[in-house]
Amino acid sequence: MATISRPLSGRRSERAVLEGLARANQSEFLALYGRRRVGKTFLIRRFFADQAVVYFEIVGRFQGTLEDHLRIFAESLAETFFAGARIAPPESWHDAFRLLREAIESRRASRKKVVLFLDELPWIATHRSGCLPELEHFWNAWCSRRDDIVLVVCGSAASWMLRRVVNARGGLHDRLTQTIRLLPFTLHEAAEYFQDRGLRFTDRQLIELYMIFGGVPHYLDHVVRGRSVPQLVDQICLEPSAPVGDEFDRLYASLFDSDSRYVDVVRALSQKRSGLSRNDLLAAVGLPSGGGATTLLETLEQGGFISATIPFGRAKRDRIYRLTDELSLFHLKWLDGRRPRSWQHVRGTPRWRAWAGLAFESVCLKHAEAIERALGISGVETEVSAWLHPDAQIDLLIDRADDVISVCEIKFTDAPFTITKKYAAELRHKLAVFREQTGTRKRLDLVFVSSYGITSNAYADELVDSALKMDVLLR
DSSP: OOOOOOOOOOHHHHHHHHHHHHHOOEEEEEEEEEOTSSHHHHHHHHHTTTSSSEEEEEEEOOOOOOHHHHHHHHHHHHHSSSSTTOOOOOOOHHHHHHHHHHHHTTTTTSSSSEEEEETHHHHHHHHTTHHHHHHHHHHHHHHHGGGSSSEEEEEEEHHHHIIIIIOSOOOOOEEEEEEEOOOOOHHHHHHHHHHTTTTTOOOHHHHHHHHTTOOOHHHHOOOOOOOOHHHHHHHIIIIIIOOTTEEEEEEEEOOOOTTHHHHHHHHHTTOOTOOHHHHHHHHHHHHOOHHHHHHHHHHHTTTTTTEEEOOOOGGGGGGGEOOHHHHHHHIIIIISOOOOHHHHHHTTSHHHHHHHHHHHHHHHHHHHHHHHHHTOOOTTTTEEEEEEEEEEEEHHHHHHHHTTEEEEEEEESSSSOOOOOOHHHHHHHHHHHHHHHOOOOSSSEEEEEEEBBOOOSSHHHHOEEEEEEGGGGOO
């Protein structure tokens, strides 16, 4: 296996799982899934590059045929076990797994673990390929009886992986020994990743990049030294040959067979900052309620494109859906249609401030645990939600078991935020409406999460219990 020079940043919990697989005294079966570009393949390759293992990998080809994948299998088998000698492609997956078994058994003297990595399994195991039943038999009848196999299957199509592998009711039911859902980097991990690459950014610059690209490593790979944030956005997104300029279309088309329905949902949510209920969302895109709609929404949620939250005091059926994928938000705001001449040209405009406020709010919602740590309540049982009312809206509520509700106001600003007399009245009204409508008897603590904190004045002293700066999100 070729040496990979790029460092493996972050991913501490995932690395701990992989270390456990490598040390186990039994065969292990891992299912790894996550959205496209999130670094699944890199994680497996980079981790096992440092391990004393025999490493076999096949990578599925988008819209590849059975013959394509059997040829890829034969080439990988030859490279791994037979020093590159030419091997005729097997005629079926039954024959393929038999050849793989024989190749592994021929290495009886070796005490190394054998890692078998099937990347983009949904593209390999198509309905008529026969791959999945043979893989099930290969694991159940042979691998599981040994103590030296680490079988890893991976896919970007989260719904397929959950339905056909993770929650399978057939031959793979309860056969997995580990599952990893790989999520984008957190802000802390993104900062660590840039540091490992020798890139230096202020907290504000890092958060603005995150508001555009999220924590998807492939997008962050395009960030280079010696350029400002506006220059980077121009180069990566806005220029005619920008590498991420058309990523939105490629992203959904590669993940979903009927991608237009998924894109319709994403577009509808991009128009509603506070989110939409299930019924309102389905009505907006013309989808009937039922199992198909449920699968569609669960697929987008598992892929990390949307999130569903239950408003404070409401039931699961009242959950609100929001678009939380940063690149989708950015694309639909700035790239879908006439594109800006440059990022510097639009920064600071009312349109930019509206987008930035929503994007920063989304980042804060994703990093609610960091906010809890900054408030010193990590050890307290909490429930994170939002609250919507015609007269008031609260974007982030932390309902605490210590008889307190932290009501969070989120502001993305260029300087410390100043609470004016008018805004103070709005805050008092919001808290009063919330208490009246919910009937809560808990203490309400007002928490401000803003770029540079808040200006100290009489209104702030009266109303604000905790003021957090953006740096807490990176911890």
